[in-house]
Structures are given as structure tokens and as C-alpha cells.
Amino acid sequence: MTDATAGLHVKSISCTRGYRDLFSDLDFQLCPGQVLRVEGKNGSGKTSLLRIMAGLAQPLEGEVLWQGRKIHHTESDYLENLLFLGHRAAIKYELTPLENLCMARSLQGCKTDNGIEDALSKVGLLGFEEIPCGQLSAGQKRRVALAQLFLTRASCWILDEPYTSLDVIAVAMLEQCFTEHINNGGMLVITSHQPVTLQAGEQHRLVLPKTQLETLP
């Protein structure tokens, strides 16, 4: 096994929703170059787990460690390395894709050499830069949010249902992007109801409410 303090360590966490236990005593570690696919039925706690891992929610018990330190202690170091995209895409309908991404980038606080227009062309939105996002289709809005993947320097990506309302081409583009990220030593946590085919890295699968990680061939 790799260094015990590398990457993201989820240490025996439990989570409840109302009076229902979603999962308990979940314990695993995600190292650079690894992919974790979180699966499970609707309502099995995938989003709750991802939000706990991002530090947006508190687990009932247990803790999440980043490089051996609690994420709330190393907060800004973890947050600089984290990219979380949830169900709600954080896209303002009144703003254009360019303006939306400008804001997202300055919030994340990382300066990259990749230009925003470059990222938009990679997600196939060239020619839509100046159109308010409210006039774009659901899939195009999703693409605007996903363009952040090309702008960020974060090493740990936590993506909740990134494939929602994307077409086949966009899914292929996204998988290409994931493969590159993993090959560069990034980490990826992803939930999806669609099959994910990545040709890179060490892949693990967690099927909630089971707490055992399966390693995929």
C-alpha cells in the first residue's frame, strides 16, 4: 500500500438522514492516480458521501483527512486542491459562459495559463461565449460547468453525476479529460448511473450501502 498520509483518507465515517442510517463505518483511502466510483440506488447516500468528502457536510461520526490532516484544519490547502461539482451547477443564467467561468476561476483562487476561451472550445461551446446561459440548453449549461475541469489546477476532483444531460460526444470528451487527469496523478471521485469507462489509473468501486471497496480490473 502507498504512503498512509497521501491523498484523501475517509476515516470510519457514518451518516444519517433523518432517522435512517445511510452508511456507517465507511473507511477508505484515495491516493493520487486513483479513481473512485460511488454507486448505489437513488437515496443510498452517494451525494451525502461526496458532500462530506468535500467538507460541505459533517459526518455523524468519523473524519476526513487530507494528506494526513483533518480537512477542516488544513482547510485552505485542501480547498485549493479540491474541485467539487454538485447537482447544482453554480451557473448564473443571467451571465454568459465567459463571465460564469471568470467568477468560478477567481473563487477557486488558482491562476492557470489555460485561457477560458480555450476551455470553452474544448467543451464545444465556441461561439456561445457571449450568450447568456439562460438561453443555452441543459446540456450546454452542464458543459459550461464542466469547462472548469480544464481551468483548474486542483488535484482532487469530486464530481456528482457529471454526465447528467450530456450527449455521447460530451461524455467521450469528459472521459478523455478524466484519463488525462488521472495520468497526471490526479484523484477522481465520481458518481454516475451511466457506465464509466476509463483506461487509466487504479479504479475502485464503492457500492453503497456496502462499505467494502472493490478494486476493478
Place this chain on the structure above:
Amino acid sequence: MSISGRSPSSFAAFISLIKRDLMLSYRHRNELLNPLLFFVIVVTLFPLGVSPEKTLLQTMAPGVIWVAALLAAMLSLDTLFKSDYEDGTLEQMMLSPHSNALLVLAKIISHWLVTGVPIILLAPLLGLFMFMPAGGISTLMLTLLLGTPILSLVGAIGMALTLGLNRGGMLLSLLVLPLYIPVLIFSANAVDTSMAGLEIKGQIYFLSALLVLSITLAPLAAATALKISVE
């Protein structure tokens, strides 16, 4: 990861958040008009409802204008975090490596620029409606200049706390109104006193102290409350 590299970009995020919020308000100009219209209508209805008599209106003017400004400020609070909460921008703000309090302060400042400043600018006109003397009007503007930021700052805490609730409106007024009352008392009293030709230093000092206190503490409190609301 370098701490030295972080502070300038924090400031850049602060500025770009203010810019973005101003741009959003500009594209939603109609929503901004509501609290302002409310402010103007309430004050203009008083002479019609009570009496157009000059001395009576003059004595009522500071209180009426300030109460209307306070209620207009409360009406406008609704737009402060709501849309960011609904579309997930707030989550991204909480996950930003920048200080959350700083980002919240940016949001409050831009909110004040589009709701508080127009109230200050409209106040002289309403003062004239109420037969206020020039000295009274300038004190009115001064108290509004010191007071409306306090309303936005304190209101932000209440708004942040009630964000996750379905019907937070009622609770918001209950939480925020008691905290608004000192501002109302000192401001209306300052305008009254200055119209009587007396010294108003005391009230102004008090308002300034309240402003400093709320600038330092309210963003911290609101950021913590937002964290809880987002969860």
C-alpha cells in the same frame, strides 16, 4: 499553496465578486425597484393619510423616513443570498480557498451599493416632501450613510440563518428587527435634534461605533451561518 500568493488573489476574488453581483443586479434592474418604490410610496402617503399640515409633517419626518428606509432595507434582504443558494454558487463560495467572511463582505457591499445607496440618494427628495429644513436633510443623509450599511450587514446574518428554511420571512423579521431598533432610535433622534438646532455628535458617534462593530463581526457571523445553511 504559498501563503504570499494567496492574499492578492483573495482581493481579486473580492473585487470580482462585487463586480459580478453588480452586473447581476444590473441585469435584474426591475427587482431593485421594488424596495425603492416601497420607500417612496410609504413616505408620500403620509401627508395624504395624516394631514398636509407643515409643522405636523416636519415633526414626523425623521421617524417616517427612517422607518420606511428600514422596512425597504428589510424587503431587499431577500435577494442577498437566495439565488446563490439555489443555484449552488454558495457551495462554491464555501469551498473557495479564500476567506468566507471576505466573500460574504463582498456580497454585502454590492447589496448595499444597489439598495442602500439609492435610498440615501432619494432621501433628500422625500425630506422636501415632508417640509424638512436643509440642515435636517443633510443630517438625514448622514445618518442614512452610516445606518444603511448596518442594516445590510445585520440583515445578512439574519438572512444567512434563515436561508435553508422554507418560510424564513417571518423568522427573519423577528431576528433582525430588534437589532435594527438601536439604529432607528439613534438616527431618527439625530435628525430630530439637528432640526431643533442642537449638537448631534453623540448620536453620530454611536452610529459610527455600531457600523464599525457590524463591519467587523457581521461578515464572520454571516459566513458561519451560511456554512450551516449550506449543509
